[in-house]
Amino acid sequence: MSERNSPFPVYFEPSFPNLYGAQLIAAIINTFFFGAAFLLVLQYFNRHSRNDSIYIKVTVGALIFFATLQTIACTHQAYDAFILNFGKPERFNIIVFSAPLGFICSYVTAFVAQLFFATRIWIASQHFGPQFRLPVIPVILLACLQFGAGVAQTSLMFESGTYERLNLKTITLIETTCIQGASAALCDIIITATLCWIFRSHRTGIARTNTLVEKLSIYAINRAAATSVAVLLDVFLYYFCSGTYYFLIPLLVSTHLYVLSAVTVLTTREGLREDIEGSFHISHLVMSHGQSQPRSEDPSLPHSSTGNDIELVEDGKEKVRDTRV
Numbered sequence: 001m002s003e004r005n006s007p008f009p010v011y012f013e014p015s016f017p018n019l020y021g022a023q024l025i026a027a028i029i030n031t032f033f034f035g036a037a038f039l040l041v042l043q044y045f046n047r048h049s050r051n052d053s054i055y056i057k058v059t060v061g062a063l064i065f066f067a068t069l070q071t072i073a074c075t076h077q078a079y080d081a082f083i084l085n086f087g088k089p090e091r092f093n094i095i096v097f098s099a100p101l102g103f104i105c106s107y108v109t110a111f112v113a114q115l116f117f118a119t120r121i122w123i124a125s126q127h128f129g130p131q132f133r134l135p136v137i138p139v140i141l142l143a144c145l146q147f148g149a150g151v152a153q154t155s156l157m158f159e160s161g162t163y164e165r166l167n168l169k170t171i172t173l174i175e176t177t178c179i180q181g182a183s184a185a186l187c188d189i190i191i192t193a194t195l196c197w198i199f200r201s202h203r204t205g206i207a208r209t210n211t212l213v214e215k216l217s218i219y220a221i222n223r224a225a226a227t228s229v230a231v232l233l234d235v236f237l238y239y240f241c242s243g244t245y246y247f248l249i250p251l252l253v254s255t256h257l258y259v260l261s262a263v264t265v266l267t268t269r270e271g272l273r274e275d276i277e278g279s280f281h282i283s284h285l286v287m288s289h290g291q292s293q294p295r296s297e298d299p300s301l302p303h304s305s306t307g308n309d310i311e312l313v314e315d316g317k318e319k320v321r322d323t324r325v
Helices: 016-048 054-084 089-093 098-128 136-160 163-200 207-240 248-267 269-275
Strands: 309-312 320-324
Touching: 016 054, 016 248, 054 098, 054 248, 089 163, 098 136, 098 163, 098 248, 136 163, 163 207, 207 248
Parallel strands: none
Antiparallel strands: 309 320
């Protein structure tokens, strides 16, 4: 957003390269990450969604829908600046509708992804212990807070209509941006800490099981690191690089990072099982709501397990049946 006539100090001179050059770079990078997210979602629906519940499929569909809409809005904004308004500098003061649309799509995607992980934690708490339900409350509250701050920010853009009027509300924009970014990052950190808590609380003396726990923890930490850094970098650039649009780069990328973080959990289930030779089957944190296959009454027959079972198996030792999720 242009910084002309802003009551807040501008750190960089608003210029066409600093504003629309940065916007073009953001659009190119955003398209790349959208392609990666879209391919991963296609892979999920083609190979990994068969036994998942309607809820999970709808969630993944909603994530890629808003990510696609955000990419379309971002592309339209760049087209409006470089094609439709080429040679018309007076029109750069108008806030094109795709600008706030792209923002709200980013915040909705983050909200849906965070609620998805909150439900996974809640389902796990029903089987691993009620103590794991406590983090769900701050996760939901922070997800709602970041979404509410994002809605307030985009509402200001819609109401203002022009950047000149919007810049008179720069202080409010900075406050809502900081609230949105901080609450989103904190929400992701709590989700990751809770997932690691659940995983590590079920460590055993079996080396292969512990190896899988470590891998799951690393996946969770990487997820939080990517999304948290993106949203915090958005706040940092918005504040310390005022007069430019470089804050758009991490803001737009964070949308697809949320899609990747949620869908990657669903698409890596089989690979994790193969790495541990089928010794540990992930719980409802990453599996569907499907029912377990009936167990044979004949103990001599092998047990047919599903994704809802956690089985700890060690060669030469008795199979130990853990909880069901």
